């Protein structure tokens with residue numbers, strides 16, 4: 001029988017010290033002292049910096065750019081002297097932005113970078129969503145993917161990487177919930193790959209990390225499992241080629257048997273699904289909005305108005321259709337007052353199931369509408385819809401490329417098509433920008449979406 005090459009994998013489970021890169025380097029270095037012949041060593045998430053930051057400032061202060069990093073320099077030196085590849089979490093800074101990243105470090109240089117896509121809990125306060133997709137990397141040992149901690153919750157991520165050819169997915173983690181380690185055999189088995197989850201141990205402020213780093217084979221068996229609390233380095237030899245065999249029975253192949261055309265949600269056809277998804281999205285956005293009081297929303301929202309004023313389309317516009325904001329919407333009152341003598345300002349009024357447009361002629365001319373308690377204009381009905389140059393549109397959520405989720409009444413979707421010439425701008429709080437909105441043929445797209453910057 002042909003003897004195939006084995007790869008030695010290491011899981012280095014330890015407790016990083018919050019904010020202290022030098023100490024973390026020393027701790028890792030000490031644990032590597034008696035370690036030889038490991039081909040790929042997997043370290044935890046944010047191994048350079050620790051995890052549970054009190055503020056973005058604290059996270060920022062122990063972040064490093066990949067080009068100027070004590071932590072990367074250390075890993076480079078270790079990779080070279082030990083002839084070992086490393087996969088390690090790092091608190092990465094690029095410009096002014098932070099990413100919860102993991103590097104793949106070869107003996108000569110960084111060979112791969114992954115930036116965490118599914119941010120967990122308060123990480124959303126500090127880190128940007130990963131913008132490098134989900135690549136896999138070729139190494140002398142085989143094809144490797146990287147996911148970070150809470151990414152584990154998303155089966156699509158594991159599947160995608162496995163379909164791209166990953167034989168091993170390295171999974172630096174700082175797990176606090178007790179579920180992931182037991183889910184790993186499912187992912188390894190259904191994708192017929194190896195998974196290497198290195199978790200951290202110990203406590204930071206109010207968080208206790210759950211340890212139990214695991215390495216699982218393509219049959220879903222635990223090959224390594226570390227303790228709950230111990231700092232430890234576990235290693236094992238595996239044959240990555242085992243991950244190439246997707247066959248389950250003479251008649252079944254885990255990949256060839258996929259019926260991928262049946263797994264697509266066809267949103268246009270499936271109205272019920274779309275309505276359900278929109279309802280869930282609306283609830284989610286409302287929950288996020290409820291974290292702020294009216295004053296905070298107003299302060300954040302003012303930035304969107306400032307950006308709007310800067311837009312050439314705004315500056316050029318003579319006639320503007322805009323909304324008189326409710327307390328939970330991006331605030332428009334000041335902008336309207338500021339420009340009411342320079343531009344013609346048109347506001348909506350709910351009449352039956354559609355919007356009637358009327359000219360704004362001062363705060364005293366507004367009255368409380370019957371349907372939604374919105375302040376509505378009482379000025380002249382405005383019918384020259386083609387003369388409107390710019391429409392400023394509220395929404396519950398937008399995507400960056402212009403899809404909009406309204407409150408559900410469909411008023412704007414019925415009105416905007418009549419504003420044939422208008423440049424349509426959606427304005428949003430930061431948490432109202434999401435990556436996907438299920439849309440229908442009658443959903444109106446924005447020409448531009450402005451998101452307030454939160455800091």
Ligand code: ACM
Nearest residue numbers: 120149150174175
């Ligand atoms: C996590 O994603 N660090 C739980």
